[in-house]
Amino acid sequence: MPTTLFSPVSLGSLTLPNRIALAPMTRARSSQSGNVPTALMAEYYAQRASAGLIVTEATQISSQGQGYSFTPGIHSPEQIAGWRLVTEAVHRARGRIMLQLWHVGRMSHESFHEDGRPVAPSALSPDAKVWVVDPETGVGTMVDSPVPRALETDEIAGIVEDYRKAAANAIAAGFDGVELHGANGYLIDQFLRRSSNQRHDRYGGPAENRIRFLVEVAEGVAAEIGAARVGIRLSPYITQRNMVDDEIIPTILKAAHEIDRIGLAYIHLVEADWDDAPDIPEDFRRDLRAAYSGRIIVAGRYGREKAEAILSAGLDIVAFGRSFIANPDLPRRLKEGLSLATFDGTKLFGGSADGYSTYPALEDAA
Structure with a gap:
């Protein structure tokens, strides 16, 4: 029988009823102060529990790891309790949910x-903006990231420990596992690339040194909660945020061999999804498949036809972002060939339930 979006699949210790994932997307709805997850967030995720897998929005492992306003954390008792509201709601709705662990590195703001x-690995500007809310007006805008300071070598072990503690906190909050955010120009990705990592210690220089931070984080988290409950997100073809590096593909493949050795449950591949992005070469996907024996998730403006084609080519799960925002019952709509609502991009970050949990399922719309 051919593999389709609606075929079940094992993922580490989980069995997914379909191969549709909710992609991690920053929505900035945590309560203030303290960046605490809320009942509104529990409602939002539970509405989308028909996904084979939910991966939450990126969640900072420490106060140092924050880069955007109103993003949730997983390093305080209040945050753990808030996330427990989310996991209980998703599990009541018979869903499966992973927490994405995040340290933004240089993609941050002085506030x-x-x-x-x-x-960051090196004191180099990302030449990029982050979303910051003015405390006096309550209005969020995109503002420039400052030049970061380079981490001292003896500081890095403390950040690895923050990842380990965050993973333990995620399990205490009821998550089925965690996803390490190693993509999109954030800290793990910054260590991987020569354009953002110009260190001269054991974390810089040749590729085996530049992947060391990723490997130490993956090993630490896997030792804490079990490798079968850990995935990682990677974005080999990102060029934004001063991340261009013509050695990144062999570096990613070297990292994939290490991820396979550690035994992580999946690699979540961010395929470029901006309008003029390059196509992902088929030979890269083949090389990744050869380097890594676990499950591979892909994300990047997939529709049903394109998703079915990529599954037929040997990958395992397809993550949907924008379409899942506006269609909380997306798996049903895709399976039955029903029309899809369009999301309102002006309500992505911050705000109320409007544009967040107010998108109706089909029965409600009718």
Whole structure:
């Protein structure tokens, strides 16, 4: 029988009823102060529990790891309790949910740091913006990230420990596992690339050094909660945020061999989804498949036809983002060939239930 979006699949210790995932998307609805998940967030995720897998929005592992306003954390008792509302709601709806663990590195703003300086592998600007809410007006805008300070070598082990603690906290909050955010120009990705990592210690220089931070984080988290409950997100073809590196593909493939050795449950591949993005070469997917024996998730503006084709080519799960925002019952709509609503991009970050949990399922719309 051919594999389709609606075929079940094992993923580490989980069995997914279909191969449709909710992609992680920043929505900035945590309560203030404290970046605490809320009952509104529990409602939002539970509405989408018919996905084979939910991966939450990126969640900072520490206060140092924050880069955007109103994004949730997983490092305080209040945050753990808030996330427990989410996991209980999703599990009541018979869903499966992973927490995406995040340290933004240089993709941050001075207002989130006591000394006004984000940290990074090297003191190099991302030439990028992050979403920050003005505390006086309550209005969020995109603002420039400052030049970060380079991490001292002896600081790095502490960040690896923050990842381990965050993974333990996620399991305490009821999650089925965690996904390490190693994509999109954030801290793990910053260590991988020569354009953002110009260190001269054991974390910089040749590829085996540049993948060391990723490997140490993956090993630490896997030792804490079990490798079968851990995935990682990677974005080999991102060029934004000063991340261009013509050695990144062999570096990613070298990292994939290490991820396979550690035994992580999946690699979540971010395929470029902006309008003029390059196509992902088929030979890269084949090389990744050869380097890594676990499940591979792909994300990047997939519709049903394109998703079915990529599954036929040997990958395992397809994650949907924008379409899942506006269609909380997306798996049903795809399976039955029903029309899809369009999301309102002006309500992505911050705000109320409007544009968040107010998109109706088909029965409600009728």
